Amino acid sequence: MSDKPLRIGIAGLGTVGVGVVRIVRKHAKLLEDRAGRKIEIAAVSARSRDKDRGVDISHYDWEDDPVAMARRDDVDVLVELMGGSDGPAKAAVEAAIAAGKHVVTANKALLAHHGQALALAAEKSGSVLRFEAAVAGGIPVIKALTEGLAGNEITRVMGVMNGTCNYILTRMEATHQGYNALFEEAHKLGYLEADPQLDVGGIDAGHKLSLLSSIAFGTQVDFDAVELEGIEQIELQDIEEAAEMGYRIKLLGVAQMTGRGLEQRMSPCLVPAASPLGQLEGGTNMVVIEGDAIGQVVLRGPGAGEGPTASAVMGDVIDLARGLSIPTFGIPAAKLTAARPAKAVVPAPYYIRMELDDKPGAMAKVAAVLGEAGISIDRMRQHGHHSPTAPVIFVTHKCARNQIDTALEGIGKTKVVSGAPVAIRIEEV
Numbered sequence: 535m536s537d538k539p540l541r542i543g544i545a546g547l548g549t550v551g552v553g554v555v556r557i558v559r560k561h562a563k564l565l566e567d568r569a570g571r572k573i574e575i576a577a578v579s580a581r582s583r584d585k586d587r588g589v590d591i592s593h594y595d596w597e598d599d600p601v602a603m604a605r606r607d608d609v610d611v612l613v614e615l616m617g618g619s620d621g622p623a624k625a626a627v628e629a630a631i632a633a634g635k636h637v638v639t640a641n642k643a644l645l646a647h648h649g650q651a652l653a654l655a656a657e658k659s660g661s662v663l664r665f666e667a668a669v670a671g672g673i674p675v676i677k678a679l680t681e682g683l684a685g686n687e688i689t690r691v692m693g694v695m696n697g698t699c700n701y702i703l704t705r706m707e708a709t710h711q712g713y714n715a716l717f718e719e720a721h722k723l724g725y726l727e728a729d730p731q732l733d734v735g736g737i738d739a740g741h742k743l744s745l746l747s748s749i750a751f752g753t754q755v756d757f758d759a760v761e762l763e764g765i766e767q768i769e770l771q772d773i774e775e776a777a778e779m780g781y782r783i784k785l786l787g788v789a790q791m792t793g794r795g796l797e798q799r800m801s802p803c804l805v806p807a808a809s810p811l812g813q814l815e816g817g818t819n820m821v822v823i824e825g826d827a828i829g830q831v832v833l834r835g836p837g838a839g840e841g842p843t844a845s846a847v848m849g850d851v852i853d854l855a856r857g858l859s860i861p862t863f864g865i866p867a868a869k870l871t872a873a874r875p876a877k878a879v880v881p882a883p884y885y886i887r888m889e890l891d892d893k894p895g896a897m898a899k900v901a902a903v904l905g906e907a908g909i910s911i912d913r914m915r916q917h918g919h920h921s922p923t924a925p926v927i928f929v930t931h932k933c934a935r936n937q938i939d940t941a942l943e944g945i946g947k948t949k950v951v952s953g954a955p956v957a958i959r960i961e962e963v
């Protein structure tokens with residue numbers, strides 16, 4: 535056991551930062567036993583010094599400037615919990631790395647945009663940069679990929695990693711209310727980010743997927759290559775039609791290496807209701823990892839909140855106290871390859887919904903367009919009439935996304951549909 539404590543400086547005392555303070559105070563002896571040395575808070579930093587944070591921070595030095603805190607001689611590890619892809623979070627992490635200090639962060643936006651540069655800088659200065667809490671909150675998925683599954687070639691990673699979207703989608707099904715009503719409910723409950731597009735537009739979950747892809751496939755983080763589609767166009771009818779066919783709709787991230795490059799998608803998908811992903815309720819997250827030796831591993835747990843996120847942060851801090859040193863994305867940053875982005879290469883069946891004119895010949899025109907795009911129809915469903923139109927659902931056989939896009943454009947030109955048709959991928963999970 536070392537007689538030198540590991541001293542952390544916490545930048546950001548919001549939901550997660552306060553959770554970390556609480557764990558360090560509550561479990562001092564347990565942490566010391568597990569880490570082999572004391573873990574102490576040397577300093578803290580946030581915007582407002584006077585704010586009541588519900589936890590006693592009077593024992594710790596206060597720094598107004600997180601960058602100054604990162605450089606302090608008595609800080610071994612910067613714990614960055616401010617958030618944001620740039621600004622003070624990036625400046626403080628860069629300052630810590632430049633000073634040869636280790637960094638633990640929960641900031642997926644920062645790593646999705648600057649992960650490669652930060653990983654290179656950390657390795658150059660002998661720092662360790664860890665980010666378990668940035669992906670799927672309390673679920674130890676980074677550890678699973680970089681350590682427990684390190685003997686596998688990873689073939690596919692999938693995840694439901696935005697609890698707010700899963701809350702909205704599962705509540706739509708349970709309450710038979712539309713998207714707008716549940717968006718409002720999520721807003722009132724404080725589940726949405728200040729910019730809701732980060733959640734419902736799939737951006738936050740896309741950040742997380744890009745980090746998982748990097749570790750899984752040994753590639754440089756490439757968030758710009760993630761195909762993003764949010765949940766705003768999902769209607770109650772889609773959820774109910776999916777349920778009748780034995781599916782549920784999830785905002786699902788999928789990353790897989792194809793013959794044409796790395797495919798990364800974050801989009802609403804129909805998944806079998808009986809599958810682990812299909813059974814996921816409310817704000818819970820799930821990550822599914824497939825490897826050549828292991829087969830499939832399913833990790834499920836709380837994806838956000840004070841306790842779960844602080845738990846993941848502390849796991850990283852304890853690893854650093856133990857002296858564990860793993861490259862940020864599992865292999866040295868200089869060895870990570872720049873993957874060729876592949877857009878929707880892997881074919882799948884699709885669910886297509888449209889409002890079709892209720893007149894002779896309309897259906898034949900749509901079927902002809904689908905045929906011209908090389909898409910064959912597996913099933914067709916029609917329920918009721920909203921005269922002068924009728925809602926029609928097609929389920930296709932496997933096809934590529936670009937065939938679907940061609941068909942949707944062609945269907946628009948037939949002038950026998952009202953509004954824009956909606957296509958949702960059916961994922962085999």
Ligand SMILES: NC(=O)c1ccc[n+]([C@@H]2O[C@H](COP(=O)([O-])OP(=O)(O)OC[C@H]3O[C@@H](n4cnc5c(N)ncnc54)[C@H](OP(=O)(O)O)[C@@H]3O)[C@@H](O)[C@H]2O)c1
Binds near residue numbers: 614641
């Ligand atoms: N909340 C979750 O469940 C969760 C889950 C996974 C990951 N994360 C990630 O964890 C990080 C923190 O999230 P959070 O929910 O704890 O955020 P939060 O509650 O909004 O807290 C942010 C903290 O950062 C401080 N801060 C903001 N700008 C600052 C600046 N310019 N200088 C110094 N301090 C500044 C704020 O100070 P004041 O308090 O004085 O305003 C606040 O204490 C984010 O990267 C987030 O994406 C959060």
